[in-house]
Amino acid sequence: MDDRVREHAETLVGWSTRVEPGDDVVVSVSEGAHDLAVAVAEQLGEIGATPLFTYSSGETGRAYLKASGGGDGEAPSFEAGEHELALYEAADVYLSLGGGRNTAAAADVPGPVRQAYRRDRQGVREARLSTDWMSTVHPTRSLAQQAGMAYEEYREFVYDAVLRDWETLAKEMDRTKRLLDDGSEVRVVAGETDVRMSIAGRTAVNSAASVAYDSHNLPSGEVFTAPYDTEGEVLFDVPMTIDGRRVRDVRLTFEDGVVTAFEAGENPGVVAELLETDDGARRLGELGIGMNRAVDRFTDSILFDEKMGDTVHMALGRAYDANLPEGESGNDSAVHQDMIVDVGENARMEVDGEVVQRDGSFRWEDGFEG
Amino acid sequence: MDDRVREHAETLVGWSTRVEPGDDVVVSVSEGAHDLAVAVAEQLGEIGATPLFTYSSGETGRAYLKASGGGDGEAPSFEAGEHELALYEAADVYLSLGGGRNTAAAADVPGPVRQAYRRDRQGVREARLSTDWMSTVHPTRSLAQQAGMAYEEYREFVYDAVLRDWETLAKEMDRTKRLLDDGSEVRVVAGETDVRMSIAGRTAVNSAASVAYDSHNLPSGEVFTAPYDTEGEVLFDVPMTIDGRRVRDVRLTFEDGVVTAFEAGENPGVVAELLETDDGARRLGELGIGMNRAVDRFTDSILFDEKMGDTVHMALGRAYDANLPEGESGNDSAVHQDMIVDVGENARMEVDGEVVQRDGSFRWEDGFEG
Numbered sequence: 208m209d210d211r212v213r214e215h216a217e218t219l220v221g222w223s224t225r226v227e228p229g230d231d232v233v234v235s236v237s238e239g240a241h242d243l244a245v246a247v248a249e250q251l252g253e254i255g256a257t258p259l260f261t262y263s264s265g266e267t268g269r270a271y272l273k274a275s276g277g278g279d280g281e282a283p284s285f286e287a288g289e290h291e292l293a294l295y296e297a298a299d300v301y302l303s304l305g306g307g308r309n310t311a312a313a314a315d316v317p318g319p320v321r322q323a324y325r326r327d328r329q330g331v332r333e334a335r336l337s338t339d340w341m342s343t344v345h346p347t348r349s350l351a352q353q354a355g356m357a358y359e360e361y362r363e364f365v366y367d368a369v370l371r372d373w374e375t376l377a378k379e380m381d382r383t384k385r386l387l388d389d390g391s392e393v394r395v396v397a398g399e400t401d402v403r404m405s406i407a408g409r410t411a412v413n414s415a416a417s418v419a420y421d422s423h424n425l426p427s428g429e430v431f432t433a434p435y436d437t438e439g440e441v442l443f444d445v446p447m448t449i450d451g452r453r454v455r456d457v458r459l460t461f462e463d464g465v466v467t468a469f470e471a472g473e474n475p476g477v478v479a480e481l482l483e484t485d486d487g488a489r490r491l492g493e494l495g496i497g498m499n500r501a502v503d504r505f506t507d508s509i510l511f512d513e514k515m516g517d518t519v520h521m522a523l524g525r526a527y528d529a530n531l532p533e534g535e536s537g538n539d540s541a542v543h544q545d546m547i548v549d550v551g552e553n554a555r556m557e558v559d560g561e562v563v564q565r566d567g568s569f570r571w572e573d574g575f576e577g
Numbered sequence: 578m579d580d581r582v583r584e585h586a587e588t589l590v591g592w593s594t595r596v597e598p599g600d601d602v603v604v605s606v607s608e609g610a611h612d613l614a615v616a617v618a619e620q621l622g623e624i625g626a627t628p629l630f631t632y633s634s635g636e637t638g639r640a641y642l643k644a645s646g647g648g649d650g651e652a653p654s655f656e657a658g659e660h661e662l663a664l665y666e667a668a669d670v671y672l673s674l675g676g677g678r679n680t681a682a683a684a685d686v687p688g689p690v691r692q693a694y695r696r697d698r699q700g701v702r703e704a705r706l707s708t709d710w711m712s713t714v715h716p717t718r719s720l721a722q723q724a725g726m727a728y729e730e731y732r733e734f735v736y737d738a739v740l741r742d743w744e745t746l747a748k749e750m751d752r753t754k755r756l757l758d759d760g761s762e763v764r765v766v767a768g769e770t771d772v773r774m775s776i777a778g779r780t781a782v783n784s785a786a787s788v789a790y791d792s793h794n795l796p797s798g799e800v801f802t803a804p805y806d807t808e809g810e811v812l813f814d815v816p817m818t819i820d821g822r823r824v825r826d827v828r829l830t831f832e833d834g835v836v837t838a839f840e841a842g843e844n845p846g847v848v849a850e851l852l853e854t855d856d857g858a859r860r861l862g863e864l865g866i867g868m869n870r871a872v873d874r875f876t877d878s879i880l881f882d883e884k885m886g887d888t889v890h891m892a893l894g895r896a897y898d899a900n901l902p903e904g905e906s907g908n909d910s911a912v913h914q915d916m917i918v919d920v921g922e923n924a925r926m927e928v929d930g931e932v933v934q935r936d937g938s939f940r941w942e943d944g945f946e947g
Contacts, residue, residue, distance in 0.1 A: 231659050231661075241636070249641065249644045252643070257657075261631050266611070270615045270616070271619065271622040273619070274622025288627035290601040290602075290664050290665075290667040290668040290669075297660040298660040
């Protein structure tokens with residue numbers, strides 16, 4: 208076994224999810240993630256935890272969804288499986304090992320079917336999110352292709368981003384967290400973007416790739432909060448792939464916290480579908496600030512792109528409980544779709560009118576010009 | 578998609594498990610069974626059932642078991658995962674899609690670890706067996722290799738055995754079922770085998786590859802019952818692979834229903850491990866009579882071999898409830914290991930002293946010589 212695969216698995220069950228003896232762990236294995244699944248199995252055996260492996264495949268998903276397809280143009284309805292709910296409700300930890308063989312495997316599933324499926328399975332998703340869950344990917348050739356990279360080059364990239372000294376990065380990110388926790392309003396200005404949002408009363412998450420930090424991605428390396436009352440314009444200038452379809456230059460106009468107009472430079476229908484999912488899909492659920500400088504290029508994978516230094520991202524849809532005061536519910540939706548703004552040049556972020564980041568440099572970093 | 582893969586999936590959810598709208602279905606996908614999983618997903622979507630896909634891999638199993646390995650030569654103990662139990666308890670149907678990439682993937686797991694795992698997970702197995710479950714395999718190159726066959730040749734073999742007119746075969750098998758239901762004692766004589774067992778009060782299963790027939794294998798094509806009070810000698814002369822290790826010419830001596838001596842021509846340790854699992858592992862749980870003449874050669878896969886015409890098989894370990902009077906429990910064990918006797922030549926089977934099969938021909942078949 209490649210040492211890096213083993214280290215990846217060690218990080219996942221050790222640093223990231225703190226698996227303990229006797230824990231019941233669900234391990235979701237994507238089509239191309241077999242090798243990482245084997246390494247995770249080894250770690251869980253050593254710890255004395257009990258795994259159940261599930262299989263995640265764009266192709267089985269597509270086949271199921273297309274066959275379920277309503278009829279007469281009507282969207283089908285789906286039942287949340289009681290068996291799947293029972294599985295997650297009894298689980299302590301959920302590990303999602305991404306990495307398929309074709310990022311466009313489900314590209315031809317009609318939007319309304321996709322939306323109905325997301326909506327009808329919200330209970331299953333909530334049950335999964337109530338575990339100590341963690342998402343990661345095993346580097347596959349398909350993801351390398353998506354990134355426009357050679358396979359070995361891509362593997363280097365992934366392990367550089369994943370196998371970090373997370374404790375040291377957590378200390379640095381804590382500075383950003385404190386800025387956001389102390390602030391009431393954030394403004395992001397970058398090119399054609401000029402947007403303000405309230406963050407008063409919300410708690411930022413120092414997302415250091417561990418459930419101990421309320422963080423659920425490996426790699427992580429971002430600080431995020433749950434904004435509201437968004438006003439202004441955002442141009443998401445980093446291209447991305449949503450449900451297998453390429454989207455670029457999405458422009459959203461917010462008034463009173465709600466998207467009132469949108470444009471997209473490619474596949475605007477994807478954005479329209481997203482916004483139509485439910486009421487919460489037209490509000491922001493997250494503002495995130497990328498701080499993992501090992502992610503040094505865009506690879507058309509949100510897991511990595513949104514962590515890149517010199518970027519901020521905003522998500523339409525569901526807010527995370529960790530950002531909210533105890534017992535308060537934030538923006539609710541069946542979707543959570545991140546989109547990214549490059550803030551490396553001609554850009555600034557203000558908290559309560561004070562510039563805290565300019566052209567990608569934070570105010571405590573060399574080269575920062577307030 | 579290959580038409581035969583789709584027909585296989587149709588048979589599985591239609592004839593075999595009678596999946597209905599709203600059913601919660603667990604689909605276990607082996608490393609090499611992806612294509613069949615896609616076809617099953619399509620069928621379940623059409624019906625309106627809800628699938629959860631699990632991942633079954635000899636390599637994750639091996640990694641987990643070897644890492645769990647006790648210490649100081651002691652066998653480890655395992656916990657039955659509450660999450661896995663909850664999954665099966667809430668499921669209506671369980672489909673096992675076998676077909677890996679290496680039949681010896683877990684060959685180096687120590688016997689005591691394997692035994693402990695089987696024993697400690699008996700509850701999980703019972704929960705799975707309480708669903709409408711069905712085992713099948715997708716033809717893989719690994720299974721073709723195990724069978725000593727070319728890949729295309731093996732695929733023909735598998736689909737010939739699986740895509741049968743099951744209703745017609747069920748009618749023929751019903752004759753054998755009635756013979757066993759009406760009888761009290763079976764005697765099998767073949768070469769060095771001469772064994773008697775009681776079947777009084779037991780009900781034979783006409784195993785026509787459908788839960789509607791209390792049958793749980795696709796392909797099937799056997800009639801089986803749960804014998805007791807076995808006396809005599811059996812030479813299982815059909816070679817087989819158990820837990821990745823080749824076993825041949827296993828000879829068992831039964832007295833008062835219990836194995837009192839054994840020999841094996843290769844890997845006797847595998848048989849010793851099996852017998853040591855628990856008390857029930859030393860008694861027969863099944864006598865089966867192969868009747869699927871589309872299975873026309875041994876392929877070193879018990880799913881097929883035990884269904885072959887001109888064979889009978891006996892299993893050490895667990896008896897199936899379907900053979901027992903309501904409320905009565907039969908032989909109980911963590912194992913159920915089938916082994917096969919060739920009865921094509923110099924062989925006869927008697928029920929209550931009457932010859933019902935000679936040299937593979939049943940008494941209602943052409944060529945039968947009483």
